[in-house]
Amino acid sequence: MNYSELIEGLKREDEEKAKTYGRYAFLKFRDExxxxxxxxxxxxxxxxxxxxxxxxxxxxxxxxxxxxxFITKKL
Known part of the structure; x- marks a missing residue:
């Protein structure tokens, strides 16, 4: 693995974490x-x-x- 592959892999992981963090934050406040x-x-x-x-x-x-x-169940 070279440096650019490492960086690209880390970027993909960060993007996936950001996606789930946003959903988590929304679901945390869903009832409110x-x-x-x-x-x-x-x-x-x-x-x-x-x-x-x-x-x-x-x-x-x-x-x-x-x-x-998650609230109105319409897509």
């Missing part, structure tokens, strides 16, 4: 997100709050995908 949505708060307001507090490491687009997938 659902409750906030049920109480009339917009998805963007919820995402902004969680993102600004450092609790939501995903972009808004991915956040809405997770809402559809």
């Amino acid at each position: 997100i659902k409750e906030a949505l049920d109480n009339g708060y917009s998805a963007i307001a919820i995402w902004e709050h969680l993102s600004e507090s450092g609790d939501m490491p995903v972009k808004y687009n991915q956040f809405t995908v997770y809402i559809r997938k």
